[in-house]
Amino acid sequence: MKIVSWNVNSLRVRVEHVSDWLKTNQPDLLCLQELKMPDSEFPSEVFTELGYHSAFTGQKTYNGVAILSKQPLENVVTDLPDFEDPMRRYIAGDYSLENGETLRIVNVYVPNGQALDSDKFIYKRAWFEKLRLAMRATLSENKNTVLVGDFNITPSDLDVHAPEKWAGKIHCSDIERLMLQKLMSEGLYDTYRHFNKEGDQFSWWDYRGAGYRANEGLRIDLVLSSSAMLDKATDSSIDETPRKLERPSDHTPAIAEYLV
């Protein structure tokens, strides 16, 4: 089975890219971030025609997350537990595996944070700590758990095109990496890094300048597997194909594959 995370930076603009990618790749679960649309505009019919169910929580202009799935999700939750927040950044549900077990899939759009000395960074830290506590509970109740999303944190310098340029900056600071490590120490593993040890592999490239052509990117879109799911993982990759299209998202799909 294939689980994918993709920040589409406006689903309205990218719906054709997403549809084409679904047709070609047939993931079991496609987790989207930055829908940038209210629920009333979510294009469910488009995905229904392709054989996918949709669970989503959106808002005008900003944020918004969705999970497209071959089988319907159950017990869907659209609020980060114990955190009052109008920003739509969290969605989770149960997915039935072919082996009869259940997987808890969690899809997040972690706050950007803007700069370490900004109010937005205080919000990022608070949000992320609540995510850690929520994942502790999720992991205790579901041995099969996968947490995916746009984390807006690079796990290490191996995930940064120019570590010296980004040193200490937002997405690459020690404090954010410690936050991520603390979350992962609850029992989550970077599936991509488990299978790929080399650097210069990114999931986001700046629109500005020749960002993509020069491979000036960051790996901030992650698929984190629980121990039981890592045991089932067979591969993990990043598909740069959509980033080469006309009018692309600045992010591209991060993929993990499992044998269940």
Next chain:
DNA sequence: ATGCCCGAGAACCTCGGA
């Protein structure tokens, strides 16, 4: 230089993104 590009909303500029 906190810019270069992009999307959304309201409006031909500002905000947010990363």
